[in-house]
Amino acid sequence: MVTSEVIIDEEQCQGCGYCVKFCPRGCILITGDKFSPQGYLLPSFVKPDECNTCGFCAMLCPRAAIEVYLNFGSEVPA
C-alpha cells in the first residue's frame, strides 16, 4: 500500500496559491474555511489518493512550507 503525504506548515503558509496552481492533479485546494495565525487563507491537501509525489507543490512554495513524504512497505530479511 503506497500513500502520499503532503504536509503544509500552516504557520509558514501565506496563502499565495502556487501549490494549488502547480499541482498537476488538483490535489491541493484553498477551501476557504481555514485561516493561518496571520490571517492567510490556507490550502488543504484534499485528494491524497491522486497525489503522485511529483513535489511541484513543495518546489514552488516560496516559504518552503511543504514537505512531501511517500509511505510504502519494503521487504527486508526477517
Add this chain to the structure above:
Amino acid sequence: MSERMFIEGNVAIAWGATMAGCQAFFGYPITPQNEITEWFAREFPRMGRVFVQTQSELGSINMLYGAAATGVRAMTSSSSPGWSLMQETVSDLMNAELPCVIVDVQRGGPGGGPIRHAQQDYFQCTRGGGHGDYRNIVLTPASSQECCDLTQLAFHLADKYRNPVLVMSDAIVGRLRETVEVAAIDFGPVPAKDWAVAGKARHGDGKRRVVDHCGDLFARYPSYQALLQSLDKRIKRMQEAEVRYEDYQTEDAKTILVAYGYTARVSKEAVNTARAEGIKAGLIRLITAWPFPYEVIGQKARQGSKFLVVEDSLGQLLEDVRVAVPSSADVGLVSILDRHMPSDGGMILPDKVLAKIKEMQ
C-alpha cells in the same frame, strides 16, 4: 625589519601599512597620492598580498568594507574629492563596526580645480562627512617619519575600537622626501576577530557569521537606541583615551599657535624665530585632530594665553579652538587667504605667521 630610507610621506604611509600587517589595499588614481597606489601595485603582489585598482573611489571604499568584513587589515587612500565620494560607506562602516584605515592626502577645494596641498578637509574628517552620528579617530602626520609611524598606530586603533581610523595628510607632507627609520612598532597582539566572515569552514563552531551595516534592523542590536548607546560609549572611550598632541615650548608661552600637518612645521619655524626675538610663543601641534585637545587649550587659556590658529583653510580648526577658549577675542587666524602667492601652489610661510604673532603682542 628596520631600515633607514629617504622617502616621501606618501611612500612612508605605504611602508607603515606594510609594517602593520596590512593584507589588502584598494585604490583609484587621484593626485596627489598616486604614489601610494602605485607603490602597493608594485609591492603587494610580490608579497602575496592583495592589491586591486578599483573603478572609482566608491569601489575603493566598498572593497575596503568587504575586506574589513573578512577581518584582515586593509586600507584605502585617496584625496579630497575622492574622499568626498566615500562618505556613505564610512557611515556604513561605523554601523557595521568594521576596523579599517583610510588615508586622505588633502588637496585644495571646494571643487576639482586645485590639485595641490590644502587643509580644508578638517570638518569632513573630524565631524564625519557621512550621514548619522559617528566619529573617526583622525591622525595628522607632519613628517615622513610620522606618516610611517601614525599609519601603524592607525591600524592598531582601528582594531582596538572596531572603528575606521583616518590618516589625514596633505600634498606637501605627502610629497616631501625625508629620512625615515622604517620599523614595525609593537602594539601587542592583534585582537581575535570571531565576528569576521570567512566561510563556515573557517569558524571553530561551524556556525555562520553575518556582517551588516543595519545593526538595528538585523537584530545585531536589540533596538536602534541600543546601537546608538553603543556608538556613544565608543566615541566617549576614544575621546578619553586617544588625544595626542605635541607640546612645543608652551610652558611659559603667552601666544600659543595651534596647527597640524605642514602648517605645524611652518609654525614651529615661526615660534623659533619669535623666541629668538624675545617673544614667548609656543605651539600645540595636533597629532589627533579628533579627539581634539580641548582640555589643554582650555587650561592654557585660563592661564592667560592667547591663541593663533595656523591652517591652510578659511577657518575650520579655528572653530574647535574657539570651543576651547572662553573669549573668541583671544583667537587669531592665519588662513589660506594669507598664502604667499595666488595660484594653488601658494603656501602659508613662516614670515606671515611671525607677522601675525607680532601683531598679537
Add this chain to the structure above:
Amino acid sequence: MSEKTEVATRERVTGRPRLLIKQKAGFVYCPGCHHPLVARAVAEVLEELKVDDKAIGVFDIGCNSFLVGLLDIDGVLTPHGRPPDMATAVKHIYPDNVVFTIQGDGGLLSIGADPLMGALSRAEKITLIMLNNAVYGTTGGQMAPTSLAGQITTTTPEGRDVSKTGFPIHAAEMIATFKGTAYSARGAVNNPYNYERTREYLKAAFQKQMSNVGLSFVEVICDCPSNWHLSPADSLKWIEEKMIPEFPLGEFKNVDKIE
C-alpha cells in the same frame, strides 16, 4: 528460502532545503514573492555542490537584503548597489571560497552600475545574481532600469514613456558581451520547468567560479505582486505574457576557458 517481512517506510521525497533557514518570526516577504524561492534554489545548488561551508553571500539593500536571514552561510550585507565591490575584495582575500552576490535590478543596473562595470572590467571570478522584477520593490514600486515600456509605476503613473525615460536594460545579454564573462544566463521561477532550468543555470554559474574560469551571471525574472498590484496567480501570468517576451530565457554565454 529466507523469510521476509514488510517494514513500513516513510521516505521524504522533497521539502525545505537544509540551508534554507525556517524563520518563525520576522519573515518579510509578501505572499507569492519569488525572492525566497530563488533563495531556495540557491540553497539547493549549494548543497548539491557541497560548498555551503565555503560559500559567502553578499547581499544588497532592497528586498534581497532579507535573504541574508534565509541562507545558512556566511553573509555580508552592503550599502545599496555595492555587492560586486565587496565580493571582489572577499574573493581576493579568500580565493578558495565561493563568493556570490544577490541584488535587484535597480541595485545592480542603476546605483550598482559602477561596481558592476568594475567587476566586469577586471573580470572578477565571482558570481552575480540579479533578481529582475522591473520595479524598486522595497521603496514602494518606482520605475527601475528593467521596467517595461508603458509599465505603470509610482514614478511613471501614466506608464513608462520610452521617449523620456529610455528602454529596459537586458542585463544577461549585455554582460555576455564582456570577454571576462564565462557564463551569463536568464531564468525564471514562475513554473516548475523554469524553476528547474534556473537551478541548473545557478549550478553552472557556481561551477564556473569553482573552476576558476571567469565571471558568472544569472538573471532571474521574479514577480512583485505587491508593487505590480496583482495577485500571486496574476503575477505569474504577467511574467509569462509580458516579462519573458521582453527578457527571453536561456544561456547567453557559456565558455570553459577565457584566453
